Amino acid sequence: MAQTPMPKMIFVNLPVTDLDRSIAFYESIGAARDPRFCDDSAAMLRFSDTIHAMLLTHARFSSFTERTIIDAHKSAQALLALSVENRAGVDAVIAQATQSGGTADPNPVQDHGFMYSRSFADPDGHIWEMVWMDMEAAMAGEPATEAAA
Template sequence: MTQLIFINLPVADLDRSIAFYEAVGATKNPMFSDETAACMVVSDVIHVMLLTHDKWRSFTDRAIPDAQVSAQMLLCLSREDKAAVDATVAQAAGAGGLPDPNSPQDYGFMYGRSYADPDGHIWEVMWMDPTAVAAGPEAFAAHDLTPA
């Protein structure tokens, strides 16, 4: 069986979050969705589980951090080219997300931007030149990847 990833995110308004994730290209899987959770399919192997706060609390006793003011993780998805990176951020902004909570990065062979969903969870969107990736670590050694 292919290994899958299910990213679980606490959300304040499930319907708003479903609409947002659909606007950036995910589809809802009704088999794993109900009034407390929605399984949003990003790709064949990537799924985002949107959980109401009450549902989230059934999995852990840890406090739900306010993602509008703190960041526990950054999630990153690749895109096929720079234009697709820009289009994804534009879709997110049009659906109520915050564009570029982190500064855009353009290293020529690698390009990235970000957006925050309505709950403040940050998603990075990036493209890497396939020839640079194929060249291996040496292709990256010549570039300063320290954020500006």
């Protein structure tokens, strides 16, 4: 019997200085912890069926690479982006991230009519962008209307 192929998934591995604080932060912005993949050095947080963040203590993260863990408060290695359903959702996630110990808008707000994004830095300085896009307007090359938002 043929096995059903696994869907394409992403697991973003992030080094964190305080695992419990990071778990609480990501749960506050809507990620769900998967206890099957959690121990005292790692925790998997699920944003969707295909998008996950693996929070790893520095010691655990270092077991995967010999490269130096950067101070994400001072350096950027990646900008991670997640889509939300509407413009208000962008602002809501940023507000919740700020309330939960994150920093709002470490990068400039982007508002192109058909696309709106803002960013937050988690307590370890990792930058996430929340993005809403009106795909029909983007494909047509037209500005979005508030009705689409």
